[in-house]
Amino acid sequence: MMRKHSSHIEAGSSSCCSGTCYCSKKVKVTICVVIWTVIAVIVALILAVIIKAATLQELFERMELGARDDPVFMSATEQEILERSQRLVDAISYRTISFSGTNLSLEAMTDFGTFLERVFPNLHDSDFVTFTPINTYSRLYRIEGTEKTLNPYLLCAHMDVVPEGDFDLWTHDPFDAGIVTESDGQDYIFGRGAIDDKHAVLGIMEALEYKVVNKEQPKRTFYIGFGHDEEVSGYLGAAEISITLEKMLKDNGEELDFLLDEGMFVVADIIPGINVPLIYIGVAEKGWAVVDLDAEGDQVHSSTPPLESSIGILAHGVANMEDNKQPSMFGKGPEIDTLRYAAPHATFLLKMILGNLWLFSGLVSSALELSSQTDSIQRTTTAVTIFNAGVKENVVPSQAHAVVNHRIHPSDNLEDVLELDRENADRVKVTLRDSFPPSEVSSYSNDVIPFQIVVNSALEVFPDAKPVPGLMVANTDTFHYKNLTDKIYRFTPVYNLPEDIARFHGIDERISVDIYSKVVQFYYRLMVNADFDVKIAPTAQVEVKPEEVEEFLEILEESDYESPINNTDSNLLPLTKVMEESDENSANETDSHLMILQDIPEEPNENPSNETDSGLPPSQDILEEDFDAMPVNETYSDMLPLESAPKDLDLYDLTPEEETFSNRTID
Ligand SMILES: CCCCCCCC/C=C\CCCCCCCC(=O)N[C@@H](Cc1c[nH]c2ccccc12)C(=O)O
Numbered sequence: 001m002m003r004k005h006s007s008h009i010e011a012g013s014s015s016c017c018s019g020t021c022y023c024s025k026k027v028k029v030t031i032c033v034v035i036w037t038v039i040a041v042i043v044a045l046i047l048a049v050i051i052k053a054a055t056l057q058e059l060f061e062r063m064e065l066g067a068r069d070d071p072v073f074m075s076a077t078e079q080e081i082l083e084r085s086q087r088l089v090d091a092i093s094y095r096t097i098s099f100s101g102t103n104l105s106l107e108a109m110t111d112f113g114t115f116l117e118r119v120f121p122n123l124h125d126s127d128f129v130t131f132t133p134i135n136t137y138s139r140l141y142r143i144e145g146t147e148k149t150l151n152p153y154l155l156c157a158h159m160d161v162v163p164e165g166d167f168d169l170w171t172h173d174p175f176d177a178g179i180v181t182e183s184d185g186q187d188y189i190f191g192r193g194a195i196d197d198k199h200a201v202l203g204i205m206e207a208l209e210y211k212v213v214n215k216e217q218p219k220r221t222f223y224i225g226f227g228h229d230e231e232v233s234g235y236l237g238a239a240e241i242s243i244t245l246e247k248m249l250k251d252n253g254e255e256l257d258f259l260l261d262e263g264m265f266v267v268a269d270i271i272p273g274i275n276v277p278l279i280y281i282g283v284a285e286k287g288w289a290v291v292d293l294d295a296e297g298d299q300v301h302s303s304t305p306p307l308e309s310s311i312g313i314l315a316h317g318v319a320n321m322e323d324n325k326q327p328s329m330f331g332k333g334p335e336i337d338t339l340r341y342a343a344p345h346a347t348f349l350l351k352m353i354l355g356n357l358w359l360f361s362g363l364v365s366s367a368l369e370l371s372s373q374t375d376s377i378q379r380t381t382t383a384v385t386i387f388n389a390g391v392k393e394n395v396v397p398s399q400a401h402a403v404v405n406h407r408i409h410p411s412d413n414l415e416d417v418l419e420l421d422r423e424n425a426d427r428v429k430v431t432l433r434d435s436f437p438p439s440e441v442s443s444y445s446n447d448v449i450p451f452q453i454v455v456n457s458a459l460e461v462f463p464d465a466k467p468v469p470g471l472m473v474a475n476t477d478t479f480h481y482k483n484l485t486d487k488i489y490r491f492t493p494v495y496n497l498p499e500d501i502a503r504f505h506g507i508d509e510r511i512s513v514d515i516y517s518k519v520v521q522f523y524y525r526l527m528v529n530a531d532f533d534v535k536i537a538p539t540a541q542v543e544v545k546p547e548e549v550e551e552f553l554e555i556l557e558e559s560d561y562e563s564p565i566n567n568t569d570s571n572l573l574p575l576t577k578v579m580e581e582s583d584e585n586s587a588n589e590t591d592s593h594l595m596i597l598q599d600i601p602e603e604p605n606e607n608p609s610n611e612t613d614s615g616l617p618p619s620q621d622i623l624e625e626d627f628d629a630m631p632v633n634e635t636y637s638d639m640l641p642l643e644s645a646p647k648d649l650d651l652y653d654l655t656p657e658e659e660t661f662s663n664r665t666i667d
Pocket residue numbers: 196230231232233234262263267270271280288338373374376377473474475476477479501504640
């Protein structure tokens with residue numbers, strides 16, 4: 001049979017099969033068709049990938065908020081820059097260290113408050129600035145705008161710092177280094193708090209002082225909140241500021257429009273193939289869980305060690321947890337838009353990959369995994385932060401204890417995280433100590449004016465950088481402000497290379513004089529840009545004809561842009577194009593976005609009015625707790641006072657859904 005077939009085939013052999021092929025012509029044709037189809041599909045795929053890469057569109061569309069091409073900055077002579085830098089140096093010299101929830105450096109914090117009042121006398125004496133001390137040490141300012149119809153915003157920062165850690169590893173004294181010229185020839189303001197977060201405290205104060213001195217009362221009211229215990233979770237500072245502010249807003253008939261706190265930054269060289277710095281705005285924040293790990297074994301003489309000690313069992317469990325990471329959530333959270341927004345600025349090869357995430361998401365996820373920094377944006381992280389066992393060299397201990405700190409990705413859920421922990425831990429007992437869920441994702445579509453205000457201000461000081469939304473991988477005081485607004489952004493314009501990121505809570509924390517100058521200008525520009533008159537956008541009076549809706553939907557359907565995140569309004573993006581294509585007049589009547597683009601923003605009002613009293617804080621003498629008195633085993637994680645937090649706070653008032661937040665997928 002075979003042979004018969006073979007001779008038949010040989011007679012009719014064609015180009016795609018060799019003469020040794022033993023199948024019928026029909027089969028052969030089929031094989032040819034299949035092969036060519038596969039080739040055609042591959043070619044089409046490659047073409048599609050290339051075309052997609054070549055036609056990648058910028059996702060962020062900058063809204064004209066004011067003086068885009070010619071922003072007016074604070075004057076900045078060399079002398080002024082030096083004086084501002086020196087004030088940050090002085091601020092760093094206050095050892096406002098948060099050791100634990102019950103061990104704060106309160107005397108230093110009092111002195112720091114007095115310092116702020118001394119070096120920024122005009123704002124503290126201004127008719128339009130009101131200061132309210134919160135819980136004695138935290139600070140809330142209200143800057144009264146001239147136009148009461150505009151909703152206010154909140155600028156946040158924190159005045160406390162983490163301990164310096166190993167003093168000997170610092171190149172310069174972490175609290176007394178001054179300005180140092182480094183080997184790269186740049187001048188740096190060195191010390192604990194330089195990037196976390198005194199540059200923001202001082203930057204905001206510098207900008208406000210300047211506005212007060214120059215009689216630039218803002219149009220829009222805004223608030224400034226400086227917490228004094230952020231580094232130990234903010235239960236005494238931010239939580240109390242939040243309560244007072246909520247009341248103030250209510251009393252004034254205001255709603256908070258948005259808030260900006262520390263968080264992410266300008267980051268360069270973090271993804272090979274993206275050669276522009278990224279203005280990385282944290283639009284969401286991870287959740288948090290602390291897990292206790294306990295192993296038990298026999299307590300015996302070390303000369304007759306057990307087959308498995310408590311330490312061995314615990315070490316095995318912990319190693320398993322590190323080896324088997326929590327799963328990647330790539331594509332289910334803000335990280336996908338980080339890459340989509342960055343894609344147009346990548347090399348062509350990377351554009352092909354990032355422009356075609358439907359095909360390459362697995363590859364991208366694996367690439368992100370190569371660095372712990374980039375990996376942290378795509379999964380729940382697992383950090384073993386405490387490991388304790390044993391009291392004597394010749395006693396095998398019966399107990400071993402470790403602590404793991406998870407930062408939970410917005411699309412992950414606590415139950416799944418714990419289930420994998422238990423699997424990995426093997427014979428180690430896993431107990432959840434405390435947790436809170438990830439934040440909501442704040443809107444970052446192009447028509448969200450607060451997002452535009454933040455990004456525009458950043459672009460004005462970093463014109464060559466490209467804005468991307470993304471996930472804040474750690475936590476901030478914004479946790480306490482979530483009831484005030486749903487537009488929460490986490491960003492300060494510190495410029496970081498990957499190696500600089502290790503300086504947060506690390507060794508040799510520093511900010512260059514040049515970047516600090518940009519920080520100050522950023523806050524100034526933000527105060528100006530926030531005065532952009534949003535009232536003129538008549539969102540409430542929109543009248544859309546049914547035909548127009550249909551037309552919009554058609555064009556929207558044709559658009560290939562899809563955001564995986566429903567609640568970010570990213571899918572509004574094509575509307576911009578829709579509006580550009582549609583009749584200009586009807587667009588004016590029906591869409592606030594275009595109205596905004598066409599309106600001419602005004603410069604800030606220079607006539608202060610509405611004089612109010614400014615209240616200065618009562619100075620209190622409270623002794624700083626002695627660092628040396630800290631128990632040897634006490635570590636940062638021990639210090640986070642979540643268990644000791646007041647039980648009436650949100651954290652403990654979670655709804656059952658929040659408690660498990662098991663259904664929080666946002667894809
Ligand atoms: C493609 C781009 C990838 C970019 C990757 C970037 C990686 C970023 C890596 C590090 C970020 C540095 C984080 C700075 C955090 C500053 C805030 C902070 O220190 N928070 C503390 C303490 C804390 C504050 N509020 C709470 C609430 C509950 C628990 C702890 C805290 C912290 O997060 O531990």
